[in-house]
Amino acid sequence: MPLVLLSLSLLAPAPAAQAWKFAHGAMELVSNPVVAGLAPAIEEADLDHDSQPENLTISPDGKAAIYSGKNLRWNSPPTWQVRQGSMADLNQDGLLEAVLLVWRPFKPWPVDSWLPKNGRINNFHNQDGLSCHLILIGWSKEQNAFLERWAGSALAEPVLSLATGDLSGEGKQMLVTLEGSYDAAASLPASQLKIWEWNGFGFSLVARQAGQFSRLFIASSSTGQTLILTP
Numbered sequence: 001m002p003l004v005l006l007s008l009s010l011l012a013p014a015p016a017a018q019a020w021k022f023a024h025g026a027m028e029l030v031s032n033p034v035v036a037g038l039a040p041a042i043e044e045a046d047l048d049h050d051s052q053p054e055n056l057t058i059s060p061d062g063k064a065a066i067y068s069g070k071n072l073r074w075n076s077p078p079t080w081q082v083r084q085g086s087m088a089d090l091n092q093d094g095l096l097e098a099v100l101l102v103w104r105p106f107k108p109w110p111v112d113s114w115l116p117k118n119g120r121i122n123n124f125h126n127q128d129g130l131s132c133h134l135i136l137i138g139w140s141k142e143q144n145a146f147l148e149r150w151a152g153s154a155l156a157e158p159v160l161s162l163a164t165g166d167l168s169g170e171g172k173q174m175l176v177t178l179e180g181s182y183d184a185a186a187s188l189p190a191s192q193l194k195i196w197e198w199n200g201f202g203f204s205l206v207a208r209q210a211g212q213f214s215r216l217f218i219a220s221s222s223t224g225q226t227l228i229l230t231p
Helices: 110-114
Strands: 003-009 016-023 026-030 035-038 054-058 064-068 071-075 081-088 097-105 130-140 145-151 159-165 174-179 190-198 203-213 217-221 226-229
Touching (some): 016 203, 026 203, 054 081, 064 097, 071 145, 081 159, 097 159, 159 217
Parallel strands (some): 003 226
Antiparallel strands (some): 003 203, 016 026, 035 217, 190 203, 217 226
């Protein structure tokens, strides 16, 4: 069953709810969706398959941690500012990982020192020198520890909010993002609604919608469809 994307448009003259469904590789506008309830992001799951659940926590000062009961199993480096997190299987390996939206000090690619104008990602950071990243933290049986299973380079357009869900109804988790600009004020809404899918090495963009949007939440409709809601 396909999911429907519901976003809040902040265009003048007044805010208006919009809903989108993902079908045939594109977003389609849906009229008059009825929201039955919000589906909370997964923040507790058995990530290391020891029959004991792990908990993902994010403190107000942007520190992320994974606990098993009271035992700290992993915590984010001191230079990270973690803005959002949940658990999902975005990389399609059959295991849940912690999906983190991270801001951290910008680092250019090593090859960029050989390129003109300091390389292709030179401007992918804000005025404070911080760049936005998506990072997956998961369990490594070989190393018996929680590690970065995947970490993306600095994003060209920073993510302001994200959500995950089976948008196509095929049992595959996909990533939905609201994105803005490094030059924009933090209080401004996002200007892009995007859908991404795992390609085996990273994420490929499969659909986008321009506009002005607020945060994303997964919800369900009265017809059994799943919605992405922005209040």
